Amino acid sequence: MFKAILIEKDDAGYRAGVTELADDRLPEGDVTVRVAYSTLNYKDGLAITGKGPVVRSFPMVPGIDLAGTVETSSHVGYKPGDQVVLNGWGVGETHWGGLGQKARLKGDWLVPLQAPFTPAQAMAIGTAGYTAMLCVLALEKNGITPEKGEVLVTGAAGGVGSVAVAVLAKLGYCVAASTGRPQEADYLKSLGAAEVIDRNTLSAPGKPLAKERWAAAVDSVGSHTLANICAQMRYGGVVAACGLAQGMDFPATVAPFILRGVTLAGVDSVYRPRDQRIQAWQRLASDLDVSKLEAITTTIGLGQVVETAGQLLSGQVRGRVVVDVN
Ligand code: NDP
Structure with a gap:
């Protein structure tokens, strides 16, 4: 038996809570992992509260991230005792996820735990932090360097935003952090x-083009915010767009793209090829100051997951949430 969060949807409604499950209920997979830590990302918040159509089959153990130790494996890449990390691949959406003490997965989805991170640190980073690094890599791929000018990070006090600010600052960028929480300055x-x-200076409908300010931006907010960022980019600027915390819409014009040569780089973490995942984790190891992770992170137990999921969606959670599933 193992403990997990289980989401159910039936005639009695949509509900999530801590449950004891038998090992034989684990889904198919070639690697079984004894989970040490999971996390709460925005997507987990949507899944657990039912506020977004994240979960594709029921019942579902949510959790798009996990870190733990391989218990059994028939995959050539993994043996019992290996420390592994999983981010995405539809886990916690279509396949039982990390918010439980055990998970059974495809070995192809796993990556080895990146030194020097502990399992808890890897989950303090989680999908949000790994996505923040994918955004930084997207800026670099498009020629952005610290000398080009100021970089804007939106949703800055959230998970993606906090890690993006920390990484970009360590790399020598001049970072402007946009937040709705002045108390987090x-x-x-x-x-x-x-x-x-x-x-608020970015979230209302704006003009197609505004005064040029940013050389680059990491946006986890979308909607009018993303449109206004594009309008404020300097000539040749690059925006890495990964999120929709304000909205999924993109009420923009082509003006920034055709008149200022702005690049909009879309960033997906879920189905990212393995080599790029490993590159992102290696770069996190070199470019994220682990001492900053403590300030970024709050740790909770499985019993606090449902309540915290609601708080996360209402923007009350700062930085990252690590879940100690044991
Ligand atoms: P968090 O909830 O931790 O952070 C989101 C932040 O966005 C909040 O903290 C808040 O920051 C800001 N925000 C919330 N509501 C609004 C609003 N109405 N208008 C403007 N800003 C708002 O979530 P994550 O960091 O985990 O995820 C951020 C986004 O990125 C989500 O949309 C998520 O789905 C997406 N994402 C996408 C991935 C991908 O693969 N493309 C992977 C990971 C995340 P503040 O209080 O500072 O204003």
């Missing part, structure tokens, strides 16, 4: 933000 500055701006 000191936190954002401690992560390396040079300036904190009020997200």
Whole structure:
């Protein structure tokens, strides 16, 4: 038996809670992992509360991230005792996920735990942090360097935003952090933000083109915010777009793209090829100051997951949430 969060949807409604499950209920897979830590990402919040159509089959153990130790494996790449990390691949959406003490998965989805991170640190980073690094890699791929000018990070006090601020600052960028929580200004500055701006200046409908300011941006918010960012980009600027915390819409014009040569780089973490995942984790190992992870992270147990999921969606959670599933 093992404990897990189970989401059910039937005539009695949509509900999630901690349950004891028998091992024989684990789904098919060639690797069984004894989970040490999982996390709560925005997507997990949507899945657990039912506020977004994330879960594709029921019952479902949510959790798009996990870190743990291989218990049994028939996959050539893994043997019992190996420490592994999983991010995405539809886990927690279509396949039982990390918010439980055991998971059975496809070995092809796993990556080895990246040194020097502990399982808890890897989950403090989680999909949000790994996506933040994918955004940084997208900026670099499009020619952005610290000398090009200021970089804007939106949703800065959230998971993706916090890690993006910390990484970009360590790489020498001048980072402006956009947040709706002015009380988190000191936190954002401690992560390396040079300036904190009020997200309300970006969230209302704006003009197709505005005064040129940003060389690059990491946006986890979407909607009018993303449209306004594009309008404020400097000539040749690059925006890495990964999220929809404000909305999935993109009410923009082509003006920034055709008149200022702005690049909009879309970032997906879920089905990212394995070599790029490993590259992102290696770069996190070199470019994220692990001492910053402590300030970014809150740790909870399985029993607090449902309540915290609601708080996360209402923007009350700062940084990242690690779940100690044991
Ligand atoms: P969090 O909830 O931790 O952070 C989201 C942040 O967005 C909040 O903390 C808040 O920051 C800001 N925000 C929330 N609501 C609004 C709003 N109405 N208008 C403007 N800003 C808002 O989530 P994550 O960091 O885990 O994820 C961020 C986004 O990125 C989500 O949309 C998620 O789905 C997406 N994502 C996408 C991935 C991909 O593969 N493409 C992978 C991971 C995440 P503040 O309080 O500072 O304003």
